[in-house]
Amino acid sequence: MAPPDDLRDRALDLLSRGDMGGGIAGLEEHLAAAPGDGGAWLALGAAYAAVERWADAARALARGVDDARGVDDPRGVDDARGVDLDGGATEARLALARSLVHLGRLDDAIAELRKAAAIEPPDPRALRELGILLYDRQRYDEATLWLARACEAAPEDGRAAFALGLAHEARRDVAAAIAAYREAVRRAPAFADARLVLADALASIGEHEQALRELEALLARERTHEKAAHNREVLERALAEMRARRLLGKTERELARSALFVEAQLRRRDALPAPAGEAAARRVVRYAAPLLELYATFDARGGGGAPGDGVIEALHLALTDPDRAARSEDDVFKVTVIAEDGRQAPVNYATGASLTFLREALGCPMTQASALYAALLHGSPSVDWGGATLRFASVPGAAERPGGERHGLLVSLRV
Template structure:
């Protein structure tokens, strides 16, 4: 009769040589004689998992954990099998116990965060993934998972930071760089997004998705530059929907402060219409109408009245949470039209930026521009007092 130790050794040898059926049969025979061999149960569970027999793997690995709960690899493998079976709560419970084993294994921290992400427990997932990133400074996948979690929480700034960290840790991790490019494009940073895609294509010239995304972004960037008023002249401003539909009229050129470094003074031109003022800051161009627009400042002269008035000029609608299209008031309609044309962005993006300002963000960056709520310099002495509104200016 073959001793159990010999059966075990032979079974492990068969598994190492790729004979999964022989190795599994050998371990099963060994465990009939030695049912308390935790290592053999763990090896049998791994063999079942390699064959895709996840229910069998879970049973074997559960037995290994029962026999030796301090073995991190067994608990980690058991949790992975539970995930394959769709038992996320049970998997999270196993990983929590694994994370309590000192010192914490970074793999356990990362996989617990991923399981919590899959359960849509995004806040807790972010905490565990942050721990995983600290415990394993070279783990690009932990940083990538943290970025996905932040993005699921609709917190794009830390998401982009995490994706950048994933790329730094693992320069060849193409999914991280692709996702970083997508995130940058989503906030209008098309140039930076293109840079990430070019870096990926420099490493993987045949990466079809990166090449396709690059072409899409190049077209989007060209279209955005063609539409946006920042960087254009008064000629383009005069043809914009904001000026035409609101019937804004060009008034006087106002005094402007000296440019930084003692350069020539900028030109500030004021446009007016009922309920509106628009201030266009131009660089020191060659004459009237030739200066490049550096900033645009939209002001509602009677905000309460504008908020009560129906938007029968721009006819802007927004999509409510229930999917219905809802008309907006005049104040919102003109503000969204202003942002869309000033930045050259889609209306959905203009809505998101406008919401950020209304929710108290001191400033918002998008597509090489900065948005903030500001008062008009020197307007406090004008009839009606200070003028306040949305200021959009070029960065750099």
């Protein structure tokens, strides 16, 4: 029988030359005689992983991971997946975690990656893979923390930034997700998936023009990218429809024909004082109905209408009796929403008017109007969507009118 060290060296040599079967057999024989050789267990685990014997790989790597100094032989040993087990404890735990993932033992893999991430200095791969596994387990807050660390540890790792964006989006923090996707694109301009999801995220908040720019950039690199081409066509149609429907940027004639105007039976009342120094450029017109008022700010510099008509740059909806509007049934706008149990539910007059106002002002679907309104109700000071800004505000100049200020929804074009 050959001495144990000779068996080990011969097995490592076979593995380095791609003879996985011979190398595995040699290491198994060596470890039968020298079961305390941690480095050999790690090498054997890497070899098992190379041939996708994941259960064997996990057992072997677990045996060797406590002696994670790796293979002493200066030649080292690489598996077919590029895991170099000559690198020490981090490499050993990474390899073990990856084998556990293949076995579906995600929580065990997370535990190994936590140990790998605790080794100083932290390996960016351990941070990134830990964040991704936490994301897979729907532990999104934890995932963002680890992925943010991975981005800091590896400033050029586009995939870490991409994964961070996915985690932020899962937490419904679209702004943070977009920032992370942009960073992924900056780090890896050829990363097609990053540009695709960035475009999707931008479109989800109504930024169709920016989304189209990202798709155009992707198609400039990959002219035959079918998904990008399809998404571009869809976005171009959606942008055209949004521009055709939205009241912002239109004239008083389009406002008078809108569903909001007709269904609420608004009537033109009076003009409020223009902002100081802008009398020649802007005018504010008030329209009234029994329970609401609408204030439209027209900018004559925008053109688009008859001389002096101007285009709408802001719309402000105010309820004249908010308590009564909240108690009254919406028998005017006839808006329904989807309840948590999946059924359609009617809303009160105040909600129906607000959702109809947002849909008409922005030219967006009712589902999007509902989401934007919910964001404001839940405390967001303002929301940007489709080149416009939404917020709660007091009506300009209303303090001079009997009854005091009017508070309501303000939608204005973003400069």
